[in-house]
Amino acid sequence: MQVYEKRLDIMSCVATFSTQKKSIGFVPTMGALHRGHLALVQQALNENDKVVVSIFVNPTQFNNTEDLVNYPRTLDSDIELLSGISKDIIVFAPTPKEVYGDETISTNYNFGGLENEMEGKFRPGHFDGVGTVLKHFFTIVSPTRAYFGEKDFQQLQIVRKLVDIEKMSVKIVGCPIFREESGLALSSRNKRLNQQQLEVSPLIYKTLKQVKKDFGIKSVSKLNEWVSTQFENHNELRLEYFEIAKVSDLKTIKRKQKNKKYRAFIAVFAGEIRLIDNIALN
Structure with missing residues (x-):
């Protein structure tokens, strides 16, 4: 398995693929890989001639310094997991300096309100941090397709907007949420x-499934109230937000409209660990 740390080295590698007119699938990750990541990688392998996986804990997308410090970093085991799928996967594991240069700062983006x-x-x-690092990676890797899980559905929509803003040719592929048997969405x-x-x-996903079941018969306000009650005075879980939003612009709704697609989004703290999830409602 090829593992690159330097920007110029991997750019030279992918340039060879482009010359050979080979398609490149790209799976950007922050490491601590799990079966959800591996499912993205497998789909990329199925649909492309070559696959690049980046492993990079991006400092500019953390607004909580403690979260950045505590984020799991498991590069050796990540590489071992990937090699179990295919020895042909190319890993890009740069330092912040290789990605950002001397200044690790974000570009300020206008994603049309999605942000x-x-x-x-x-x-x-x-x-802004997500958009900035992905612009760097798309420039470095020049992928044909890039793969993102729908667990971060808002991020997925923003990445699609980023590609439009930057006029990049990469195709963004959204992939289904991968879950534990309990229903808990896989996350590093x-x-x-x-x-x-x-x-x-698993109460998080159980709650979302019930919202989906009741979406056609209960009002948005009733659903919001019911979700709040599920987490009131819970000893282990604290609800940060629950929102029902239009898929098109992610605007929170107060009432449903015909011929609109909606998703429910949730963020919950388990102790100090923040978990997010979402579900299509119609």
Whole structure:
């Protein structure tokens, strides 16, 4: 397996693929890989001649310094996991200096308001960091297709907007959420959950499934109230937000309209560990 740390080295590698007219699939990750990541990688392998996986904990998308410090970093085991799928995967594991140069700062983006909803309300500057690092990676890797999980559905929509803004040719592919048997959405942060938190966290998806079931018969306000009651006075889980939003612009709604697509979005703290999830409602 080829592992590159230097920008110029991997650019030279992918330039060879372009010359040979080979398609390149790209899976950007922050490491601490799990089966959800591996599902993205497998889809990329199925649909492209070559696959690049980046492993990079991006400092500019963390608005919480403690979260950045505590984010799991498991490069050796990540490479071992990837090699179990295919020895032909190319790994790009740069330092911040290789990605950003001498100044690790974000570009300020206008994503048409997508950045101000849900995650944007609680994580100021987060999507500027996401957009900035992905612009760097898309420039370095020159992928044909890039793969993102729908667990971060807001991010997925913003990445599509980024490609339009920057006029890049990469095709953005959204992939279904990968879950534990319990229903808990797989996340690198799950590795930080203790046993008790792992046992109660499936309530998040259970709640979303009930919202989906009731979406056609209950009002938005009633659903909002019901979700709040599920987490009131819970010993292990604290609701940060629950919102029902239009898929097109991610605007929170107060009432439903015909011929519109909606998703429910949720963020919950299990102790100090923040978990997010979402579900299509119609």
